[in-house]
Amino acid sequence: MEYYAGVKRGPVSLDLQPLDEEVVLNKKDYIVSRTDLKGYITYANDYFVEICAYSKDELIGANHNIIRHPDMPRIVFKILWERIKKGEKVFAFVKNLRKDGKFYWVLAEVEPAYRHKEVIGYYSFRVRAPRHALKEITKVYAKLLEAEKEGGMKASRKVLDDFLSSKKLTYDEYVQKLFKSGFGFGGFLRSFGNIFR
């Protein structure tokens, strides 16, 4: 484990131009990061450094939105923060922006990190997102983003709620179902059992 001792920093590449070029994660590797209570990165594993193309020095102390991709609807992060602040874990498909402008998709689990029963930050574990889950989630996120541009997060939350109730699924059930459909049931159990504990 490494912890930063320096000054917190915001995104270093505010004017970064996203490219339509994907980097696909290895099947067996996973990305780990840890943040403080405000989302500033305090730990990054080597695979995270490799995949996002920032150096460890650039990552540690930076806000996690350093890799935020403009194609990601804000409502997804709103749900993420609402859940982890309540002490819950949450799963989300996330498109991330690398330092070179390329992107990569993950399925992320984010959860509170405890010291003596007190929440001192948050952890995130991420694996490669299954291809055909991405086909669907890309369309869902595009609709959420469109709604957000017109009516803000209130509008995108309504679109998401309506979408989930049309499927008769909760957010968690939907994300897990999409992930499961990518790996088959055995793979699903193995992935969640081993990586997401």
Ligand SMILES: Cc1cc2nc3c(=O)[nH]c(=O)nc-3n(C[C@H](O)[C@H](O)[C@H](O)COP(=O)(O)O)c2cc1C
């Ligand atoms: C442990 C943890 C991991 C996170 N990982 C990511 C991530 O990989 N990509 C991302 O865009 N946001 C991630 N976030 C969410 C960011 O903190 C932030 O809410 C998001 O990038 C949206 O940025 P914005 O609120 O400045 O628009 C993470 C948050 C936490 C607590």
